[in-house]
Amino acid sequence: MAVGPRHFIGPPPGADDLLADFLTDRGWQRPREDRLIRPCGRLGVHLPRGSFSEWTVWGAQHRGAQVAWSITVGTAIPTELLAATVTEAETILEETQPDAREPYARGLVALGLIPLARADWRDDVDPRGSVSFRPPDGYANAAASAPSYLHELRGKPAATVSSYGPNSYWDAKISAGTPSRVLAALARELASDEPLLRPADYVRSLTYSRRHITVRPLTEQSEENLSPAAQAARSRSSTSAPAPAPISSTPPPAPTAVAPAHTAGR
Numbered sequence: 687m688a689v690g691p692r693h694f695i696g697p698p699p700g701a702d703d704l705l706a707d708f709l710t711d712r713g714w715q716r717p718r719e720d721r722l723i724r725p726c727g728r729l730g731v732h733l734p735r736g737s738f739s740e741w742t743v744w745g746a747q748h749r750g751a752q753v754a755w756s757i758t759v760g761t762a763i764p765t766e767l768l769a770a771t772v773t774e775a776e777t778i779l780e781e782t783q784p785d786a787r788e789p790y791a792r793g794l795v796a797l798g799l800i801p802l803a804r805a806d807w808r809d810d811v812d813p814r815g816s817v818s819f820r821p822p823d824g825y826a827n828a829a830a831s832a833p834s835y836l837h838e839l840r841g842k843p844a845a846t847v848s849s850y851g852p853n854s855y856w857d858a859k860i861s862a863g864t865p866s867r868v869l870a871a872l873a874r875e876l877a878s879d880e881p882l883l884r885p886a887d888y889v890r891s892l893t894y895s896r897r898h899i900t901v902r903p904l905t906e907q908s909e910e911n912l913s914p915a916a917q918a919a920r921s922r923s924s925t926s927a928p929a930p931a932p933i934s935s936t937p938p939p940a941p942t943a944v945a946p947a948h949t950a951g952r
Contacts, residue, residue, distance in 0.1 A: 687889045688902040690881035692764060693826040694851035694895045698884055701765045702733050708769055712776075728789065729775050731768075734761045743771055745868075747788045754790050755865065757872070759858035763849070764882055767875045774871035790865050795844045796830035798860075798869025805877035821877070823898070825850045828873060833862075847872060853895045 689695050698704060706722060709731065714722050720735040727749030732742040741763065744756040757771060775790075782789040802819040803809055807828075810818045815832030830845040843859035847869075860869055881902065889901055 687884055687886050687904055688881035689884050689889055689892075690879070690900055691821070691823075691898075692767075692876055692878060692882055693821065693849040694854055694892075694899050695764055695882045695884065696762045696851075696854040697765045699888060701761070705731070705765050705768055706733065709772065724776065724779070726779065726784075728779055729772070731772060741768060743768065743775070745775055745790050745865075747790060754788075755863035755868070756861045757858055757864060757868070759847075760856035762854050762856040763858065764854070764875075766882060767872055770871045770875040771868055774868050775865070778865060778867060790863070792863060793866050794833060795860060795862060795864055795866055795869060796833075798845070798864070798866035799828050799830055799873055801870055801874040802828055802877050807877060825898070826876065828876075845869060847876065849876075851895055851898070853892050 706716065709722050710716060714724055716722055720733045721730065722733065723730040728746050730744050730746075732740075732744070734740055739761055740758050741761065742756055742758045744753045746752065747754050759768075779789050796817055799817065799819055805821075807819040807821050810820075812832075816830065818827060818829035820827050826847075826849045828845070828847045831842075833844070844862040844864070845860040847858040847860070849856050858872065881900070883904065892899060
């Protein structure tokens with residue numbers, strides 16, 4: 687089934703295996719059951735395991751160096767958003783020379799939220815330099831603080847992206863060193879009008895989100911312009927069960943924004 691909007695949709699069944707297969711098919715190594723790392727050693731993913739029920743995507747300027755940036759997010763995030771984030775980080779590495787000293791150029795993290803403005807999310811700019819965005823229905827929030835080295839000294843995230851959907855409640859914490867291009871990939875995927883692909887059984891489980899979502903049979907959704915992760919999800923989707931009728935309605939008043947956590951990832 688093709689389901690949207692994205693901030694009301696959680697990950698597909700078997701999200702860990704889906705992302706792991708997506709990356710290992712691209713040559714990534716899996717030194718531990720909960721670790722994936724690119725052969726160059728400059729990009730990695732920690733899978734949610736045990737008491738660490740979060741994903742962490744991290745980048746280092748060279749193999750064995752200290753982590754230069756990270757994005758930590760709860761397990762309810764759609765896998766497609768994680769795949770897009772990792773893919774953009776890979777693109778950055780592929781565009782730089784293998785011996786480049788710092789492939790991840792530092793910049794203004796807040797620029798990574800520009801795709802939300804282009805998607806007509808409402809913005810709120812503080813004179814002191816912080817900015818936040820919310821979709822028209824109010825069930826998600828993205829915010830970036832004014833640049834400050836205190837973010838790194840105190841381990842405070844420089845930006846957060848959150849979803850308040852009943853079946854997709856998650857909070858992403860973006861460190862100060864994260865390339866704005868990587869955050870932009872996450873923001874662009876979140877705000878995309880392209881529906882996510884999920885099995886019919888999963889769609890029927892969206893009890894608390896049904897009044898907010900739109901569902902279309904998979905046959906109506908073209909393969910054109912689908913991301914690699916979306917195509918992988920589609921291949922695992924089941925179309926044998928009867929499709930729910932299209933559902934669309936105006937959500938009730940949005941919840942108040944949840945204050946972002948003040949600690950970085952692991």
